[in-house]
Amino acid sequence: xxxxxAIDTKKCVGCSDCVVACQTENDVPIGYxxxxxxxxxxGTYPQLEMELRSERCNHCENSxxxxxxxxxxxxxxxxxxxxxxxxECIGCSACVTSCPYDARFVHxxxxxxxxxxxLHRVKKGMQPACVAxxxxxxxxxxxxxxxxxxxxxxxxxxxxxxxxPEAGTKPHLYFLI
Amino acid sequence: xxxxxxxxxxxxxSAAGLIFGGGILDSIASNLVDTNKSFFKGPYxxxxxxxxxxxxxxxxxxxxxxxxxxxxxxxxxNDLDPNCNGRFCPRGxxxxxxxxxxxxxxxxxxRTEERGKQTFxxxxxxxxxxxIASKMKQIKKEHGPESTALFTHGSGGKYFGKLLKAFGxxxxxxxSYAQCRGPREVxxxxxxxxxINSPENTDIRDTKCLVLIGSHLGENMHNGQVQExxxxxxxxxxxxxxxxxxxxxxxxxxxxxxxxxxxxxxxLLAWMNVIINEGLYDKEYVEKYTFGFDQxxxxxxxxxxxxxxxxxxxxxxxxxETAREMxxxxxxxxxxxxxxxxxxxxxxxxxxxxxxxxxLLGSWGRRGGFYNPEKAEVPHYKLPAxxxxxxxxxxAMGGKYNxxxxxxxxxxxxxxxxxxxxxxxxxxxxxxxxxxxxxLPDQKKTIQAIQELDLIAVVDTMPMEITGYxxxxxPECTYLERYDALRISQGRExxxxxxxxxxxxxxNTKPAYWMARELAKxxxxxxxxxxxxxxxxxxxxxxxxxxSLEEMQRVGVKKLEREFxxxxxxxxxxxxxxxxxxxxxLYSTALEEEGFEPMPVYSPHPEPAEGFYRLIYxxxxxxxxxxxxxxxxxxxxMDENTCWVNxxxxxxxxxxxxxxxxxxxxxxxxxxxxxxxxxxxxxRFDSIYMVHGFGHADKRMKRCFGKGVSDTQLITNVMTDxxxxxxxxxxxxxxxxxxxxxxxx
Numbered sequence: 010x011x012x013x014x015a016i017d018t019k020k021c022v023g024c025s026d027c028v029v030a031c032q033t034e035n036d037v038p039i040g041y042x043x044x045x046x047x048x049x050x051x052g053t054y055p056q057l058e059m060e061l062r063s064e065r066c067n068h069c070e071n072s073x074x075x076x077x078x079x080x081x082x083x084x085x086x087x088x089x090x091x092x093x094x095x096x097e098c099i100g101c102s103a104c105v106t107s108c109p110y111d112a113r114f115v116h117x118x119x120x121x122x123x124x125x126x127x128l129h130r131v132k133k134g135m136q137p138a139c140v141a142x143x144x145x146x147x148x149x150x151x152x153x154x155x156x157x158x159x160x161x162x163x164x165x166x167x168x169x170x171x172x173x174p175e176a177g178t179k180p181h182l183y184f185l186i
Numbered sequence: 187x188x189x190x191x192x193x194x195x196x197x198x199x200s201a202a203g204l205i206f207g208g209g210i211l212d213s214i215a216s217n218l219v220d221t222n223k224s225f226f227k228g229p230y231x232x233x234x235x236x237x238x239x240x241x242x243x244x245x246x247x248x249x250x251x252x253x254x255x256x257x258x259x260x261x262x263x264n265d266l267d268p269n270c271n272g273r274f275c276p277r278g279x280x281x282x283x284x285x286x287x288x289x290x291x292x293x294x295x296x297r298t299e300e301r302g303k304q305t306f307x308x309x310x311x312x313x314x315x316x317x318i319a320s321k322m323k324q325i326k327k328e329h330g331p332e333s334t335a336l337f338t339h340g341s342g343g344k345y346f347g348k349l350l351k352a353f354g355x356x357x358x359x360x361x362s363y364a365q366c367r368g369p370r371e372v373x374x375x376x377x378x379x380x381x382i383n384s385p386e387n388t389d390i391r392d393t394k395c396l397v398l399i400g401s402h403l404g405e406n407m408h409n410g411q412v413q414e415x416x417x418x419x420x421x422x423x424x425x426x427x428x429x430x431x432x433x434x435x436x437x438x439x440x441x442x443x444x445x446x447x448x449x450x451x452x453x454l455l456a457w458m459n460v461i462i463n464e465g466l467y468d469k470e471y472v473e474k475y476t477f478g479f480d481q482x483x484x485x486x487x488x489x490x491x492x493x494x495x496x497x498x499x500x501x502x503x504x505x506x507e508t509a510r511e512m513x514x515x516x517x518x519x520x521x522x523x524x525x526x527x528x529x530x531x532x533x534x535x536x537x538x539x540x541x542x543x544x545x546l547l548g549s550w551g552r553r554g555g556f557y558n559p560e561k562a563e564v565p566h567y568k569l570p571a572x573x574x575x576x577x578x579x580x581x582a583m584g585g586k587y588n589x590x591x592x593x594x595x596x597x598x599x600x601x602x603x604x605x606x607x608x609x610x611x612x613x614x615x616x617x618x619x620x621x622x623x624x625x626l627p628d629q630k631k632t633i634q635a636i637q638e639l640d641l642i643a644v645v646d647t648m649p650m651e652i653t654g655y656x657x658x659x660x661p662e663c664t665y666l667e668r669y670d671a672l673r674i675s676q677g678r679e680x681x682x683x684x685x686x687x688x689x690x691x692x693x694n695t696k697p698a699y700w701m702a703r704e705l706a707k708x709x710x711x712x713x714x715x716x717x718x719x720x721x722x723x724x725x726x727x728x729x730x731x732x733x734s735l736e737e738m739q740r741v742g743v744k745k746l747e748r749e750f751x752x753x754x755x756x757x758x759x760x761x762x763x764x765x766x767x768x769x770x771x772l773y774s775t776a777l778e779e780e781g782f783e784p785m786p787v788y789s790p791h792p793e794p795a796e797g798f799y800r801l802i803y804x805x806x807x808x809x810x811x812x813x814x815x816x817x818x819x820x821x822x823x824m825d826e827n828t829c830w831v832n833x834x835x836x837x838x839x840x841x842x843x844x845x846x847x848x849x850x851x852x853x854x855x856x857x858x859x860x861x862x863x864x865x866x867x868x869x870r871f872d873s874i875y876m877v878h879g880f881g882h883a884d885k886r887m888k889r890c891f892g893k894g895v896s897d898t899q900l901i902t903n904v905m906t907d908x909x910x911x912x913x914x915x916x917x918x919x920x921x922x923x924x925x926x927x928x929x930x931x
Contacts, residue, residue, distance in 0.1 A: 022404030
């Protein structure tokens with residue numbers, strides 16, 4: 010089982026609903042976020058192009074954060090999800106620095122926090138909070154090993170890219186273009 | 187279903203109502219409706235409670251979830267709700283912040299110094315009501331009951347509206363009309379005999395071509411429409427966006443037409459020219475359903491694409507290509523009517539052009555165009571007849587704006603400034619859920635009107651600027667802490683939704699129903715509020731449509747069957763439109779009768795002087811006007827607005843992103859606070875852009891005080907629509923005041 014997410018940049022309107030839904034679902038304190046929206050502009054007026062995308066931890070197959078964690082708090086979990094065990098984390102921030110996607114932050118309570126793919130929901134058969142709330146339905150989540158999953162299906166149909174592939178992290182976030 | 191017993195009970199009470207209707211309203215106790223309250227349980231028996239959102243007018247229905255300690259944790263959309271399909275927008279998801287905002291109004295307040303000084307003392311509810319009631323009685327005695335007006339935006343308005351009607355005034359108004367969608371309604375009523383209303387009857391889900399004129403769907407998170415636009419993109423629909431700014435949706439469009447601001451009418455007329463002259467219009471539809479085609483054809487001959495190029499800066503080839511694109515998709519095409527359309531004062535005519543284009547393309551009444559919405563008919567409990575007002579705001583308008591189908595907030599404001607030309611002035615305002623200081627253009631005039639009043643009472647959840655001018659402030663609890671009237675929405679299927687409290691009100695705050703009823707008691711109008719609690723009234727209403735409060739508490743939303751099978755026109759169906767001619771009026775007889783152009787014309791608008799830029803404002807998806815400006819969850823996403831500046835302009839003024847500047851408008855008004863510059867290619871060189879709803883000046887709102895600039899403060903030039911009195915707000919120009927430093931504030 011390999012969990013992955015695909016985000017359709019053609020549909021995302023950058024409303025940040027994913028950010029608020031994550032905050033309320035996961036009790037992320039105000040001032041912090043586990044996911045965020047990026048706007049990339051190209052061209053000069055009036056020949057312009059814009060890409061909007063919702064980003065979060067890439068749950069990489071080859072995660073620098075897991076590799077560099079001195080205590081083993083950062084680890085792979087169900088479906089390849091990268092998680093942090095709170096009480097094993099010493100807040101040294103080595104993982105924060107190592108992440109090429111800047112997906113981690115030090116929670117005010119002292120441990121490192123990040124996206125969990127809402128594993129607590131996924132285990133109950135629900136979708137991650139960001140996917141479930143998105144008004145444009147631009148996010149797809151599921152198991153890459155299951156060819157019938159939404160995410161496998163959409164990746165078969167559409168062109169996509171990953172972020173910073175040259176980092177060799179094998180990310181599990183796909184952006185439909 | 188309605189039971190026989192229930193029916194008898196209603197009948198007997200209706201009869202009682204009729205007797206009381208004569209004006210003898212002294213038998214209060216006997217008019218109280220007796221209901222079985224045993225199942226109106228407190229909110230704590232539920233793991234999730236139904237609500238509909240109050241953060242914007244879309245009113246999506248959802249569920250409020252609490253944690254094990256009974257604290258509100260999150261709000262999630264209700265899957266059954268056609269307005270949201272189980273998905274809230276960021277504002278709805280962040281609605282929890284309204285409840286947790288520590289700057290909320292907490293107790294009734296009575297003003298101690300002059301209006302606008304924001305100095306108050308705490309008061310009891312009884313004292314607050316006594317103050318308002320005695321002033322209302324005094325105004326009634328001196329000027330008549332019609333001299334009290336209600337400004338409202340939000341659910342509580344229904345009950346204050348009822349109170350006002352019972353008192354004898356129909357000066358009940360919402361800025362959402364003359365400051366927003368009014369011209370659209372008048373234009374579509376005069377063309378199709380039917381307005382657009384809310385949620386819009388645009389069939390975006392099935393459209394093949396969506397044309398947006400300055401409408402920034404996705405930045406305005408009109409939830410259902412944004413969802414359907416996304417579905418349409420999935421299905422391969424083409425989007426044509428006309429906007430001087432590269433909006434979010436422009437980035438998703440096949441064609442973006444970066445039009446010169448204030449020239450939209452020229453483009454719309456040129457599109458008609460192409461569609462008619464190239465024979466691209468729906469001939470059968472036009473022949474069968476419309477009136478005035480020959481006149482229209484003659485009329486648009488002069489508006490060629492080559493002519494429009496000179497006006498709009500859009501190339502003739504692009505005008506032709508996009509017109510053909512629309513015609514190819516017809517009738518599954520929507521030239522979108524927009525929502526906030528009060529721009530240049532000829533807005534009704536611009537929206538008439540939009541309506542006419544839709545008629546030519548045959549999209550009205552067609553799948554993928556505009557559907558015919560239906561709304562649930564929920565009977566209201568029979569009340570004594572309301573007294574007939576002898577005058578209203580129109581009497582102060584000198585015979586103007588006869589085509590306005592709702593009261594004008596700006597008109598009521600104008601009618602509050604005494605003038606020798608008027609024999610009647612409004613003396614008392616009740617303001618519910620609308621921050622008029624930031625809602626009505628020309629702040630100076632709004633404040634002048636307020637200073638002339640004998641009474642201003644404000645009902646709000648937050649210490650918005652308008653509360654600073656109030657004689658009495660009534661703190662309303664948030665929508666998460668109260669029942670409200672049922673949401674009865676139009677749509678493909680009629681639906682009703684329930685809002686009930688998830689938690690008890692924090693602080694000394696109360697719901698609108700209770701406030702209106704307590705005020706009614708003080709004014710001897712209690713017979714208009716026969717139910718002691720709102721739950722009983724809602725339960726009575728729900729039972730008339732075959733459900734109950736008990737059921738709605740469990741489901742939240744109920745879709746009702748359509749009464750008529752007329753979502754779209756049937757092929758070749760004979761249809762009588764509600765216009766003078768019974769046809770879709772390309773040539774408007776109603777406008778002609780009132781002395782206006784029966785067909786839209788292009789007239790040029792003022793342009794910015796050297797060194798000035800047109801002030802364009804809009805929405806951000808995470809905020810609703812100024813209502814959300816202090817919401818902790820939403821300010822976390824966006825806590826100030828920025829001033830979008832084209833790189834060429836930035837270079838000229840030596841501005842860089844992140845720098846703060848003050849703005850000054852054409853009338854010498856300097857923004858109270860500075861705004862952060864955002865240098866971006868996304869805006870034209872002749873305009874600047876900012877999101878509306880920032881630059882708050884009331885210190886009691888700690889998170890948003892002084893953050894960004896209030897566009898409203900800079901909108902001092904109002905271009906009034908002569909047809910319906912809409913306040914055009916896009917004729918204002920600003921320049922940069924880099925000489926004032928941020929620390930000088």
